[in-house]
Amino acid sequence: MQRYFLPDRPVDNKITIEGDDFHHISRVMRMEAGSHIYTVFPDGQTAVAVITAIHAASADAEIEEWVEKSVELPVDVVISCGLVKGDKFDYIIQKGTELGAAGFVPFEASRSIVKWDQKKGAKKTERWQKIAKEAAEQSHRSQIPAVSEPVSITRVIESGKDFDVKLFAYEETAKTGDMSAFYEALSGLSAGKRIMVVTGPEGGFSDKEAEQLTAGGFTACALGPRILRAETAPLYVLSAVSFYTELMR
Template identity: 70%
Template sequence: MQRYFVTGGQQEDSITFSVEDVHHIRRVMRMEEGSRVYAVFPDGKTAVAVLDQVTETDVRASVEEWVEDTVELPVDVVLACGLVKGDKFDYIIQKGTELGAAGFVPFEAARSIVKWDRKKSGKKIERWQKIAKEAAEQSHRSRLPSVAEPMPLASLIEYGQQFDVTIFAYEESAKKGEQAAFYEAVSRLSPGSRLLVVTGPEGGFSDQEANVLSESGFKPCALGPRILRAETAPLYVLSAISFYLELKR
C-alpha cells in the first residue's frame, strides 16, 4: 500500500494531499475512489485512508483505521556532513532516510571541494527535502527527516549543544587503531536520546577543524579499521546504531 506524508493536516476526517501527491496518486499509481493508502501526519501518526474523491486537481480521503507503527529508531540521529561534490549528498539523504536518520545538516568544511551557492540554495534545499520525502515513503517511515540549509562549522558546533551525545568520524583515530569511542558513544544512548554525528567531506577534516570539534565536546571516533568514503561513513553509523539498538539480543 502506497504511503504519503500529509502536510495539510486533517480536518473533520477529510484528508487532503499536496499537488505532487495528487499527481502521483492519479497519474503514477492510477488510483480511483475507494483505493486505500497510508496517510502519515506531521505528529507521526499513521492511518489507513480511503480515497473518497479523485479529480484532476484534488484528492480527498477519510481515515478508515489508525495504525500503530514502530519503525523509527528509538533515538534521534542527525547526520551533519561536510559538503560533498556531485550527487553524493543526494545519496546520503536517500539512504540515510531509509536507515532511519532524523535529520541532515550539511556544513561548509575547509576541504569541501564544492562551494555552496546561496543564490541557488532554495531550489537545492527543496530538492533534498523531496528526496527525503520519497525515501521516507518508500521505506515506510512514520517521520519525515528534516534537511537544514548548509551552515559553517561554528554554527554547527552551537547547534550541537541541543544533543545528548556529539561525535565526529575521524580517520586519524582509525589510523591510530582507536576502536572503543564509537561503541562507548552508542552504548550511552537510551530511548529518546539525541545523537549528532559529524562526518567530513572527501578530503576529511583539517587539523584545525578536528581540534575545534574536540575542544567543543565532540568525541573523535574511528568507524572500524578501514577508511570510509564521505558518503559511506554516515550510513555506516546508522547501520551500526540500528543493529545495536534494534537487532542485538
C-alpha cells in the same frame, strides 16, 4: 500500499490531497475511488485511508483505521556532513533516510571540493528535502528528516548543545587503532536520546577543524579499522545505531 505525508491533521477523518501527492495518486499510480493508501500527519501519526473521490485537482479520502506501529529509530540521529561533490549528498540523504536518520546538516568544510552557491541554494535545499520525503515514503517512515542549508562548522558545534552524544568520525583515530569511542557511545544510548555525528568531506577534516570539534565537546571516533569514503561513513553510523538499538535489544 503507497504512503503520503500530508501537511494538516484530518477533520472528522476526512482528508483532501492536493499538489504533487494528488498528481502521483491520479497520474502515476492511476488510483480510483476505493483505492487504499497510508497517510502520515505532521505529528507522525499514520492511518490507512480509502480514496472516496478523484477530482480535477484534488482527491478526497477518509480514514479507516489508525496504525499504532512505529518504525522510527528509538534514538534521534542527526548527521552533519561536510559538503561533497556531485550527487553524493543526494545519495547520503536518500539512503540515510531509509536507515532512519532524524536530520541532515551539511556544512562547508575547509577541504570540501564543492563550494556552496548561495544563488542556487534555496532550490538545492528544496531538492534535498524532496529526496528525503520520497525516501521516507518508500521506507514507510512516519517522519521526514529535516535537511538544512549548509552552515559553518562553528554553527554545527553550537548546535551540539542540544544533543546527548556528540561524535566526529576522524580517520586519524582509526589509524591509531583506538576503536572504543564509537562503541562506548552506542552502548550508552537509551530510547529518546539524541546523537549528532559529524563526518568530513572527501579530504577529511583539517587539523584546525578537528581541534574545534574537540574543544566544542565532540569526541573523535573511528568507524572500524578501514578508511571510509565521505558518502559511506554516515551510512555506516546509521546502520550501526540501528543494529545496536533495534536488533540487539
